[in-house]
Amino acid sequence: MLDWLIIGGGPHGHHLAARLLSSGKVTAERLCIIDPHSEPFAVWRRCTRNTGMRFLRSPQVHHIGIAPFALRRFAESPSARGVAGFRRPYARPALALFDRHCDAVRESFGLAACTRLATARAIVASAGGLRVDSERGALEARNVALAIGGGDCLQWPEWARELREAGAPVHHVFEPDFSRAFMPPWEHALVVGGGITAAQTALALVKDGPGRVTMLSPHAIREHMFDADPGWLGPKYLRGFHAEQDPGRRRAMIRAARRRGSMPPELAKRLREALRDPRLSVIEDRVVRASVADEAALSLELAREQRTLEVDLVLLATGFSPRRPGTFLDQAVDSLGLPCAPCGYPLVDPTLRWHPRLRVMGALAELEVGPTARNLSGAREAAKRIVTSLK
Structure with a gap:
C-alpha cells in the first residue's frame, strides 16, 4: 500500500x-x-x-x-x-x-x-x-x-454548443482535442471572451494566422495586474473569509474577489497597439443567434449592434463553468x-x-x-x- x-x-x-x-x-x-x-x-x-x-x-x-x-x-x-x-x-x-x-x-x-x-x-x-x-x-x-x-467544466455558450453539434468549426481553446497548430484553414476567426485568454489567443492568431481576427468581448477591457487582489494571499482578506462559517457566503466572497474577464495592463496595451493592424478588431457585444450560413461560413447575430458577423472559425476563450x-x-x-x-x-x-x-x-x-x-x-x-x- x-x-x-x-x-x-x-x-x-x-x-x-x-x-x-x-x-x-x-x-x-x-x-x-x-x-x-x-x-x-x-x-x-x-x-x-x-x-x-x-x-x-x-x-x-x-x-x-x-x-x-x-x-x-x-x-x-x-x-x-x-x-x-x-x-x-x-x-x-x-x-x-x-x-x-x-x-x-x-x-x-x-x-x-x-x-x-x-x-x-x-x-x-x-x-x-x-x-x-x-x-x-x-x-x-x-x-x-x-x-x-x-x-x-469548460464554459460553452448554448449557441456555440448548437453550432458544434451541427458540425461547425467551433472549439474551446482549453478542450483536450484542440491545437492551435492544427486548425482547419480559415479567413475570419472569431475569438469569444474578454479576458487574458481571449486577448492572448487573438494576438497569437493575428501574428501567426492567415486572415482577419475579431475578438468578441461582453464588456470593455478590464485591466487588473492579478486575477485577485494580493490581499487574498494573507490575513488582509483571509481573516474575514475564514471567520465566515456559511459556505454560501464564502462562495459569494470568492465570486466577488475573482476578477474574471480581466487582463494585466501590459497585455491590454499590446492588444490596443495591435488594433492598428486592420486584420484585428474588438467588438463589445454578445451573440444572440447563430447558424451555419453555408459550407464555409457561420452567421452570428449580435445583440447590441444588431448586425451579423460572418466568420469561418470560432474559438471560445470563455473559461470554466x-x-x-x-x-x-x-x-x-x-x-x-x-x-x-x-x-x-x-x-x-x-x-x-x-x-x-x-x-x-x-x-x-x-x-x-x-x-x-x-x-x-x-x-x-x-x-x-x-x-x-x-x-
Missing part, C-alpha cells in the same frame, strides 16, 4: 509531491502520481500553447519548487541559458523559463519514476486507506490527494459520504481534509483556501497546509 497517491500530474500535483518528499515524511517508493497523459504537465502546456502565452501573470515566487526564490536562482543557472527571464512589474517569469524549471523540479525529485499513466474512475474505502480504480487497475493508498484541473470539477467524484461523494456545500464543492477542514484519508487542492480547495486556490499561489498554500499537518 502506498502512503500517498496524488490524482493529477499538473503543477499542483507535482508541487505537492515535491513538498511531501522534501519534508522527509514520505519516500519516493511510497508515493505515486497518476495522470491520463503520457507527457508531464500535458494539460498546462497544451493550454498555454493554444493561447500563445509568453509570460505568466503571477510573480517569480509562485512556482512548483520548494524555496520561495528557487525560480530566480534557477534563472541564474546554466540550466536556464537561452530562455527569456522575467518581465516587470512583479518579476513575472517567461513561460519557457517556468516550464524548464518545472522539468528541473520533476527531475530533481525523481518524480518521473513516481508517475503512472492512468485515469481515476472511482475512489472507494479499503482497509487502512482508499482504493482508486482506473482503466489500468486499482491502487491502494493510506492517503489520496485530488489535484485535478477544470478540464471537464462554476460547477465542481471531477465528474468521477460523484461516486465518491455518495460512497464515502463526502460533505459538499450547496455549490457542490467540498467542505474541508483547514488542512484540506475532505475525508480522513482524502485531501484536496486547486478549485476543490477554494472554500478553504479562497479565490487564489486555483493559482500557483494556491498550490503552494494547499501543499503547505497538507504537509505541515502530517505527523
Whole structure:
C-alpha cells in the first residue's frame, strides 16, 4: 500500500509531491502520481500553447519548487541559458523559463519514476486507506490527494454548443482535442471572451494566422495586474473569509474577489497597439443567434449592434463553468459520504481534509483556501497546509 497517491500530474500535483518528499515524511517508493497523459504537465502546456502565452501573470515566487526564490536562482543557472527571464512589474517569469524549471523540479525529485499513466474512475474505502480504480487497475493508498484541473467544466455558450453539434468549426481553446497548430484553414476567426485568454489567443492568431481576427468581448477591457487582489494571499482578506462559517457566503466572497474577464495592463496595451493592424478588431457585444450560413461560413447575430458577423472559425476563450470539477467524484461523494456545500464543492477542514484519508487542492480547495486556490499561489498554500499537518 502506498502512503500517498496524488490524482493529477499538473503543477499542483507535482508541487505537492515535491513538498511531501522534501519534508522527509514520505519516500519516493511510497508515493505515486497518476495522470491520463503520457507527457508531464500535458494539460498546462497544451493550454498555454493554444493561447500563445509568453509570460505568466503571477510573480517569480509562485512556482512548483520548494524555496520561495528557487525560480530566480534557477534563472541564474546554466540550466536556464537561452530562455527569456522575467518581465516587470512583479518579476513575472517567461513561460519557457517556468516550464524548464518545472522539468528541473520533476527531475530533481525523481518524480518521473513516481508517475503512472492512468485515469481515476472511482475512489472507494479499503482497509487502512482508499482504493482508486482506473482503466489500468486499482491502487491502494493510506492517503489520496485530488489535484485535478477544470478540464471537464469548460464554459460553452448554448449557441456555440448548437453550432458544434451541427458540425461547425467551433472549439474551446482549453478542450483536450484542440491545437492551435492544427486548425482547419480559415479567413475570419472569431475569438469569444474578454479576458487574458481571449486577448492572448487573438494576438497569437493575428501574428501567426492567415486572415482577419475579431475578438468578441461582453464588456470593455478590464485591466487588473492579478486575477485577485494580493490581499487574498494573507490575513488582509483571509481573516474575514475564514471567520465566515456559511459556505454560501464564502462562495459569494470568492465570486466577488475573482476578477474574471480581466487582463494585466501590459497585455491590454499590446492588444490596443495591435488594433492598428486592420486584420484585428474588438467588438463589445454578445451573440444572440447563430447558424451555419453555408459550407464555409457561420452567421452570428449580435445583440447590441444588431448586425451579423460572418466568420469561418470560432474559438471560445470563455473559461470554466462554476460547477465542481471531477465528474468521477460523484461516486465518491455518495460512497464515502463526502460533505459538499450547496455549490457542490467540498467542505474541508483547514488542512484540506475532505475525508480522513482524502485531501484536496486547486478549485476543490477554494472554500478553504479562497479565490487564489486555483493559482500557483494556491498550490503552494494547499501543499503547505497538507504537509505541515502530517505527523
